[in-house]
Amino acid sequence: MHQASLFAAQPQHPILDAEGGVRYLPDVFAPDWCARLFAELWDGAAWNSEQRLMYERLVEVPRRVARYRIGRDRLPPLLETAAGRVREVLAAPFDSIGLNLYRDGRDSVAPHNDKLHDLVPGQPIAVLSLGATRRMTIRAKRKPHASWHIELEPGSLLVMSHASQHHYDHGIPKDPGVTDARISAAFRVRGD
Ligand SMILES: O=C(O)CCC(=O)C(=O)O
Ligand SMILES: [Fe+2]
Numbered sequence: 001m002h003q004a005s006l007f008a009a010q011p012q013h014p015i016l017d018a019e020g021g022v023r024y025l026p027d028v029f030a031p032d033w034c035a036r037l038f039a040e041l042w043d044g045a046a047w048n049s050e051q052r053l054m055y056e057r058l059v060e061v062p063r064r065v066a067r068y069r070i071g072r073d074r075l076p077p078l079l080e081t082a083a084g085r086v087r088e089v090l091a092a093p094f095d096s097i098g099l100n101l102y103r104d105g106r107d108s109v110a111p112h113n114d115k116l117h118d119l120v121p122g123q124p125i126a127v128l129s130l131g132a133t134r135r136m137t138i139r140a141k142r143k144p145h146a147s148w149h150i151e152l153e154p155g156s157l158l159v160m161s162h163a164s165q166h167h168y169d170h171g172i173p174k175d176p177g178v179t180d181a182r183i184s185a186a187f188r189v190r191g192d
Helices: 031-044 077-090
Strands: 012-015 023-024 051-054 056-059 065-071 096-102 109-113 127-132 136-140 148-151 157-160 166-173 180-187
Touching: 012 148, 023 056, 031 051, 031 180, 077 127, 077 157, 077 180, 109 127, 109 148
Parallel strands: none
Antiparallel strands: 012 023, 023 157, 051 056, 065 096, 096 180, 109 166, 127 157, 127 180, 136 148, 136 166
16 A cells, blocks of 8 residues: 555655656646635535436435536636646646535545546546545555555646556545545536
């Protein structure tokens, strides 16, 4: 197990592959700007509850979500600005945003890889974090299942290559110690 969090606030590059692997970039956005974006999304995003099938039963996912297509949907204004900056920093033509709202440490996302069938191969997935710091766990699908823990601080970007989704799962485990809310914005390239 790798305790990447010991090196918090430093760029980290735990996983390498031909498409950039998995990278953590802290402090891409300033704290006060992140607080404004958080407030805008908290109040103004089109939050939904979603359900998913688990063991043949429909269960509510333990977080709220909202989805936007850049250039098609009307985005909250600061989110539009954030999207422009993320496209610029990573030089990738992101055209979709998936927001997640974790109300407190009881909310989570189970280990998964992002579905690739509607994403453009070779283009990264970038997760912007706002609000409470939460720990992401990344785990190799192949034995012996190497794993990494990365503290996702507000203002950071976690960048995962398209290829990494074949070989690693990621998730945000529940954390009873977290009482504040976190919002993440996952930028992807759908290309349709
Ligand atoms: O909230 C996060 O940091 C991860 C979200 C995620 O994995 C997803 O939206 O697919
Ligand atoms: Fe994901």
